[in-house]
Amino acid sequence: MTEKSELQAAVAAGVIGSEESFRALLGAIVDVARSIFGARASSILLLDEDTEELVFEAVVGEGEDELLGVRFPAGKGIAGWVLATRTPLVIEDVRTDPRFASDVAEGTGYVPSGLMAAPLLHDEDALGVLEVLDRPERSLFSLQEMELLGLFANQASIAVDLLLRARRAERVLSADAGELAVVARLAAVVDGLEGDRREAGLRLLRELSDTLR
Amino acid sequence: MGEVEGHGWDAGKAALPAWSLPKDAVDRIALPAEWPERVTRDWAFGGSTGNGARVCILDSGVDPGHPLVAPLESAVAISLGDDEEPIANEDTEGDVSGHGTACAGIVRAIAPEASISSVRVLGASFTGTGSVLLAGLRYAIDQGFDVINMSLSTTKKPFASVLHELADSAYFKRTVLVASAHNMPVESYPWRFSSVISVGSHEEPDPLAFFYNPSPPVEFFGRGVNVEVPWSGGRTLTVSGNSFATPHLSAICALILAKHPDLTPFQLKSVLYLTATNVMSARSEAASADPDRPNANPGGGEQ
DSSP states (O other): OOHHHHHHHHHHHHHHOOHHHHHHHHHHHHHHHHHHHTOSEEEEEEEETTTTEEEEEEEEETTHHHHTTOEEETTSHHHHHHHHHTOOEEEEOGGGOTTSOHHHHHHTTOOOSEEEEEEEEETTEEEEEEEEEOOOTTSOOOHHHHHHHHHHHHHHHHHHHHHHHHHHHHHHHHSOSSTTHHHHHHHHHHHTOOHHHHHHHHHHHHHHHHHHO | OGGGGGGTOOTTSOOOOTTOOOGGGGGGGOOOSOSOSSOOHHHHHTTOOOTTOEEEEEESOOOTTOTTTOOOSEEEEEEEOTTSOEEEEEOOSOOSSSHHHHHHHHHHHHSTTSEEEEEEOSSSOSTTHHHHHHHHHHHHHHTTOSEEEEOOOBOOHHHHHHHHHHHHHHHHTTOEEEEEOOSSSSOOBSTTSTTSEEEEEEOOSOTTOOEEOSSSSOOEEEEOSSEEEEETTTEEEEEESHHHHHHHHHHHHHHHHHHOTTOOHHHHHHHHHHHSHHHHHHHHHHHHHOTTOOOOSTTTTOO
């Protein structure tokens, strides 16, 4: 991203949404996924490219208090396979797989016996993995559910892309990386004002703009 | 040119012009008259155990000691050296996710006497996955396997052209590349290339049921839902996904090639088409509707 487009993204992020609102969107997606599949838990894991780790970014259901922020190597286990191959899969009785990151799951006291996982794809990149854990045992898996899983993953990947953009924008706003960052910070400050102070702020900016032209 | 000797090619005679067939050379490409008037499953792979066919699982490695998989002919792990050059070392790690073991187990169950080898392209590092995948595929093609099972794909466009060249090179060298179709609406490779056999899933429980798709790019559907498979660590799981439908077709290719080792990938695809579950029932219906026309397979008996 060029400095100019980063600035635009930063200003836009200041106006239309914050990291918190995009995280809430991810939370809503896993909540609906869990509910639709009648599952015990659902989560979104994001790839941290710097450390090659997968990080739990949104969790609902079993383990939601403990798993958020937990990391494990991206080349490991079933989620790692789904991420690397960009291919969804469904597995019943995960406990029997010793390479499933069971140390993570067992630490929370919750070990899933079934797992549906789909990659979060945006353009050419794999951003992370959507997981749905422990569907009801009564139902055999069907292709219809696989399609539904893919639809959720597609929706989640759009939300994740927005979240990642917000984070990049936040870095521009908070760091002194570019000299134009002050403009983005100013936009965010003015956007946060109310009433007379907002009017005064906008008037000041208009006059400043005319003076500098 | 040695690879076409089985079809009556006489390497001792003067070579044909590269891309044409002079009138006096027609006899030299005569095919053995071994195709029956009607290609049936019994002719295609009846009695075959896969003995003699060599299948490669290009995946996360294979657990070499799993009783539902063993023995392996060979197992290598692909990695990139300091100058990004590919390295193939003997794989001592086995399976880093369990998926490759599952694919190998599906092949073993259907083609019990086929030779199975593992080329591991996952697990070395996440960022190098695409380059390692290409290097692994190139290595597998060089080894001259009859069938390469590729239950994975890449969405990286820069890799697409190289993958395309590799897929074509495999096709011309008589190595059949069986590749998983993506079950999400994204562009990925190599399954979209016409030189590979691309596979999606059906829900039937019969491991030998497979369907021809008259609306490509996915060409065939294999069993891919609620499949019981071996997993690393000596376990057995129930799994679903196109990545498990693919080894079903790989195994059926191995059965056919074990019985008819001279088939080219084009001919193999033709046999798959003629013996696909839906094509066979359509041919049977046509035959029973018209008793004077026993073979509803246009051209099938002319080979």
